[in-house]
Amino acid sequence: MLKSAVLDMNPALLKSSTFANEPKWLADLRQRAWGKIESLEMPVFAKINYHSWPLLKLAADPSVNVSVPKEVTEEAKNYHLATIGQIVAKLDLNDELKKKGVILCDMQTAIQEHPDLVKQYLFTKSIHFDENRLVAVDAALINGGAFLYVPHDVEISDPINLLQFQDSRQATNFINHTVIVAGENSRFKVLQRSATVGEVANPAHIMVEIVAENGSYVKFSALDSLATQTHAYINRRGYLEKDARIDWTIGLFNDGNTIADFDSDLVGIGSHTEMQTVAISTDRQTQGIDTQVTNYAAHSEGNILQRGILLGASSLVFNGIGKIIKGAHGSKAQQENRVLMLSPKARGDANPILLIDENDVIAGHAASVGRINQDQLYYLMSRGLTKEVAQRLVARGFLGVVLSDIPMVEVRDQMVAMIERKLVNGQGTE
Amino acid sequence: MATLQVTDLHVSVADEEAKTTKEILKGVNLTMNTGETHAIMGPNGTGKSTLSETIMGNPKYLVTQGDVTLDGVSLLDKTVDERARAGLFLAMQYPAEIKGITNSEFMRAAVNATRPEDDPISVRAFLKELDKNLSILNMSDDMAERYLNEGFSGGEKKRNEILQLMTIKPKFAILDEIDSGLDIDALQVVSKGVNEMKSPDFGVLMITHYQRLLNYIHPDQVHVMMGGRIVKTGDDSLAQELEKTGYAGLRDEFGLDVDLVDEDVPAGNGGR
Numbered sequence: 001m002l003k004s005a006v007l008d009m010n011p012a013l014l015k016s017s018t019f020a021n022e023p024k025w026l027a028d029l030r031q032r033a034w035g036k037i038e039s040l041e042m043p044v045f046a047k048i049n050y051h052s053w054p055l056l057k058l059a060a061d062p063s064v065n066v067s068v069p070k071e072v073t074e075e076a077k078n079y080h081l082a083t084i085g086q087i088v089a090k091l092d093l094n095d096e097l098k099k100k101g102v103i104l105c106d107m108q109t110a111i112q113e114h115p116d117l118v119k120q121y122l123f124t125k126s127i128h129f130d131e132n133r134l135v136a137v138d139a140a141l142i143n144g145g146a147f148l149y150v151p152h153d154v155e156i157s158d159p160i161n162l163l164q165f166q167d168s169r170q171a172t173n174f175i176n177h178t179v180i181v182a183g184e185n186s187r188f189k190v191l192q193r194s195a196t197v198g199e200v201a202n203p204a205h206i207m208v209e210i211v212a213e214n215g216s217y218v219k220f221s222a223l224d225s226l227a228t229q230t231h232a233y234i235n236r237r238g239y240l241e242k243d244a245r246i247d248w249t250i251g252l253f254n255d256g257n258t259i260a261d262f263d264s265d266l267v268g269i270g271s272h273t274e275m276q277t278v279a280i281s282t283d284r285q286t287q288g289i290d291t292q293v294t295n296y297a298a299h300s301e302g303n304i305l306q307r308g309i310l311l312g313a314s315s316l317v318f319n320g321i322g323k324i325i326k327g328a329h330g331s332k333a334q335q336e337n338r339v340l341m342l343s344p345k346a347r348g349d350a351n352p353i354l355l356i357d358e359n360d361v362i363a364g365h366a367a368s369v370g371r372i373n374q375d376q377l378y379y380l381m382s383r384g385l386t387k388e389v390a391q392r393l394v395a396r397g398f399l400g401v402v403l404s405d406i407p408m409v410e411v412r413d414q415m416v417a418m419i420e421r422k423l424v425n426g427q428g429t430e
Numbered sequence: 431m432a433t434l435q436v437t438d439l440h441v442s443v444a445d446e447e448a449k450t451t452k453e454i455l456k457g458v459n460l461t462m463n464t465g466e467t468h469a470i471m472g473p474n475g476t477g478k479s480t481l482s483e484t485i486m487g488n489p490k491y492l493v494t495q496g497d498v499t500l501d502g503v504s505l506l507d508k509t510v511d512e513r514a515r516a517g518l519f520l521a522m523q524y525p526a527e528i529k530g531i532t533n534s535e536f537m538r539a540a541v542n543a544t545r546p547e548d549d550p551i552s553v554r555a556f557l558k559e560l561d562k563n564l565s566i567l568n569m570s571d572d573m574a575e576r577y578l579n580e581g582f583s584g585g586e587k588k589r590n591e592i593l594q595l596m597t598i599k600p601k602f603a604i605l606d607e608i609d610s611g612l613d614i615d616a617l618q619v620v621s622k623g624v625n626e627m628k629s630p631d632f633g634v635l636m637i638t639h640y641q642r643l644l645n646y647i648h649p650d651q652v653h654v655m656m657g658g659r660i661v662k663t664g665d666d667s668l669a670q671e672l673e674k675t676g677y678a679g680l681r682d683e684f685g686l687d688v689d690l691v692d693e694d695v696p697a698g699n700g701g702r
Contacts, residue, residue, distance in 0.1 A: 379526035380536070382486055383598060384514035384543035393539065397530025397577070 005042050005051045007137055009034075012060040017141040017175065019108045023115045029122075033129045033139035043132040045259050047317045047349055048288030053231045053257055055203045056137065059171040069197055072165055078410050080104060080160055084197065085167030085174065086144045097156065103149040104160060107177060110147030117149060121179050126209035126239040126265070134233050138175050138205050145177035145207075148190065152183035152213070159189035159219075159407040164206075166226060168198035178208045182216035182244070189219040189407050196227035208236040212244035214268065221249040221406045223415055228255040235261045240300075242268030249405040252279035252289065253418045263292045266300035266331070276305045278399040280422045281314035281346070292321035295331040295361075304335035307402075309395050310346035311426025317349040322356075322363055329360040337367045340398055342391065342426065392423045432501050432517065432601045434485070434633065436460040440495035441477075441484050451492065454480040456658035458496070462651075464601055465630040469644055470637050471669060472655035473677045473690050478637045479523065481655070482604045486520040487513045500601075515544050517601030521591035521608050527579040533590065534560060534574040537597045544598075563596040566626055568619050584611040592623040603627070604635045609643040621646030641673040654680060657688040 007013075014034060018027070042051065068089045076082035082090040083106055093104045103114060110118050123129045129139035146162050166174040180190055194206060204226050212218050218238075226232050232254055238246040252260060264273040273293060281287050293302030306318040322333035337350035352365035372394055380390035396419050406412045441455035454477045462468050472478050484491045485498055487510035498505045505513050528536075537560065542550045560574055567589050579587055588608055595603050605624070609617055624634060624647050636643060644652070644666065652668040653660045656677065661684055662668065672680065681688055 373526070376526045376528050378488060378510060379522065380528070381509070381511040382514055382520055382522070383536070383540035383594060384511055385539055386511050386543070387509070389539065389543070390511070393531050393536070394528060397528050400530030403530070 005056060005133075007037055007056045007058065008060070009038065010060045013058055013141060013173075016060070016062055017143040017173065019111055019143075021112055023111065023119075025119050026111060029129065030140045033136045036130050037133055037136045037140065040130065040133040040136050043134055043259075043261065045288040045290055045317070046319045046351060046353075048259060048286065050257070050259050050286070050288065054201075055134065055205075055231050055233050057203060058141070058173045059202070062172045063170050064172070065167060065169050069169075072197060076163055078161060078408060079163040079193070081106065081146055082163040082165075083144060083146070084165040085172055087167070100154045101151040102154060102156070103147065105147055107142070107145035107147055107179075114147070114149070117181075118147060118179065121181050121209065121211050122177075123209075125211050126237040127207065127235065134205070135235065138177060138207055141173065141175045142177045143173060143175045145179070147179050149181045150183055150186045150188050152185055154183065154186045154188075156188040159191050161191045161408060162193065164192065164194045166194070166196040166202065166204045166230060168196050168200040168202050168227060168230065170198070171200055172202055174202060174204045176204070176206050180208065180210045180218065180220070182210065182212045182218045184213045185215040186213075187217045189221070191406070191408055191411060192220070192222040193411060194222070195225045196230050199227075199229065201229035204230050204232045206232065206234045210238045210246055212238060212240045212246050212271075214242040214244060217245045219247045219405070219407070223251045223406070223411050224254050225418060226254040226256055226258070230254070230256045232256060232258040232260075234258065236263075238264040238273060240264060240266050240268055240271035240273060243270040244268055245272045247405070248273065248275045248277075249402050250277045251402065251406070251415050252277060252287065253415070253422070254287070255282070255285065257285060258287045260287070260289045261292070262290070263294070264302055266293065266295045266297055266302055266328075268300070269297045270299045271297060272301045274303050276402045276405065277307070278402050279308040279316060280399070280419065281308065281310050281316040282422050282426045283312040283314060285312075286315040288317045288319075290319045290321060292323065293333060294323040294325065295328040295333055296325045297331070298328055299330045300328060301332040303332075304337070306335075306337045306350070307340075307399055308338075308348065309340045309342060309399060310348045311343050311422065313343070313345040315347040317351070319351045319353060320365065320367075321353045322365070324356045324358050324361050324363065326357040328358050331358070331361050333361065333363040335365045337365070338398075339369045340395065341369065341371055342395065342423075388427055391427070392420065395423055396420070431630070432464045432633070434462050434602050435499045436481070436485065436496070437499070438496035439481070439484065439493065439498065441480055442492045442494055443480070443490060444492065453494070454658055455484070458655075458658070458660055460653065460660060462602065462633050462635060464633040466651070467628075467634045467647060467649045468636070468651045468653065469649040469669065470635065470653045470655050470660070471639065471641075471672060474639070476655050476688075477658045478655055479606055482520055482606045482635070482637055485604060486510060486518060511543070514600070519595055519598060519600035519603040521595055521603060521605045523606045523610070525579050525587050525591060527582070529577050529580050531578050532575050533578050536578050537594060540594065540598050559597060563593055563623070566596070567593055567623050569593060585613070585616045588612055588620055589616070592620050596623055596627060599627075599632075601631065602633045602635065604637065606637045607639070608636070609638055609640060617643065617646060641669045644669050656681060657686055661686065
């Protein structure tokens, strides 16, 4: 294996990640994960070779910058929790929600103030610390993130908005881990916005665990726009109990190389997930995105929609994995993976993978890799739009199908602006 | 006054499977000025849509001879978007459906395409105009916020073409079978929209099979097209005559060597 996929097992790494007054169970978890790192394999992303990426090039002596830049403060005003690296820039949860027992804080505070709750959900249900090398590294070196706990029967109409900046003003390790717990029959929306400040080349590790207990309904949306020099590993996972539902809407607009793993485990009877991901790759960027639904339980339903656009000499691979375990009768797994190529030099792939071990199921897939629809282009141009504008509108329309599922208008506008910027830049390079 | 002129136009289309080309238009001549309403009638497969798509600049059609000019300037080397900005509009038979772009943002982009980059139409002025046109066409406000033609019925698509026409305000509009698939009420509404546009600065070319449309939008000139040429031009009464005699009568009158698609269909085949 190439050296870059190997972590320098320097104990200083562990030490620099440790939270203040860390409970023993967490220290033990870190140690167990640390001990497994070298024996575990890197996760497999079909048709993507990322082993030369500096994902494990972590700083043994990271520095922490406690100042909060103005762009973060400004951006934070629409959010409940805003963090930059390990620093909390803003936390604002209204009293009504607090009274109902809703907990929202950064991971360090959660571990100090709600250790038993965190212990119950961190690396216990959604993600297991020894799944692969990258997960083990993250379990050993977790140094930030958020904790959101919504108790049973609590319904929240406005979305809970999380803003998480990677601090690349200096060499730091961004091992950002967010845990979201939906108590029985709770209903709420969460938005996670991640981005980079600063110019230093640091890797980013972003993990999200959602535990959806019986009858709960979580609408999770995310918009990622990490910097060009950031190599990213993103892992978001849902664990769904009986009749629970998670709707995922993820916009992956990083400028740098990214591998992303979005999974839902349908563990409870009648659980249901809708997983939508849209992405753009530009320049020489490579992105590999796996979206997987595993139907463990009867009458569970999981639908995947992935759409991507390629510009420049970039690569984008979507693997859609539908896995139905024996016994999950009456379950459904559908997926649609579509890739639009706007450059002859780009390489796109859309691979549906169905692994079905039960007879009484409904499963299907559709996949396409194509160029822009000429009839649509002609129609738009016949109204006077230039080819470039018409192309951008068709492309935006192609990704825009998910826009209405993003709850915050500012983030929707940001996503439209990002699509526009990437398309304009991409067209300029051809 | 602006003038659109088609001179000795010959057009071929490529048959990609057979790797051959077929000549569809065999020398079309036509002159229209703004302020005028023209209708082209003719049997199926005679090149009416080919003519409209060629004037608009659909790259699928290959001009082998002749010219299309706007105020004396040839359009043939201009792309479809350049022709649109020069003042041409084609209401299409089968408009494309595009998800993710609302009707209203598309139309605003189209209106702005003909304006200087630093002087886009104000949102307020645009919406006011849009509301007025929606109400003339009996369209609900939410049609403007729906995705472009996505999930529209046949009739809604036709109305939407006319809505775009009224909002973009071209010099010349070609309406390619705008009446097909419309019930009588919808036809009245669509005609109302087109008649609303009538002005000395606007010309219409209607392509249709049926005289019915011409009861609502009265043409100054009617052209009959057969076998890739305009074979007869007259006034309103020509359309009524055609309705009585059919195209076969006209073909025989001129001694044209043209196959009419439906000619040999027997009245009934019960004895089979």
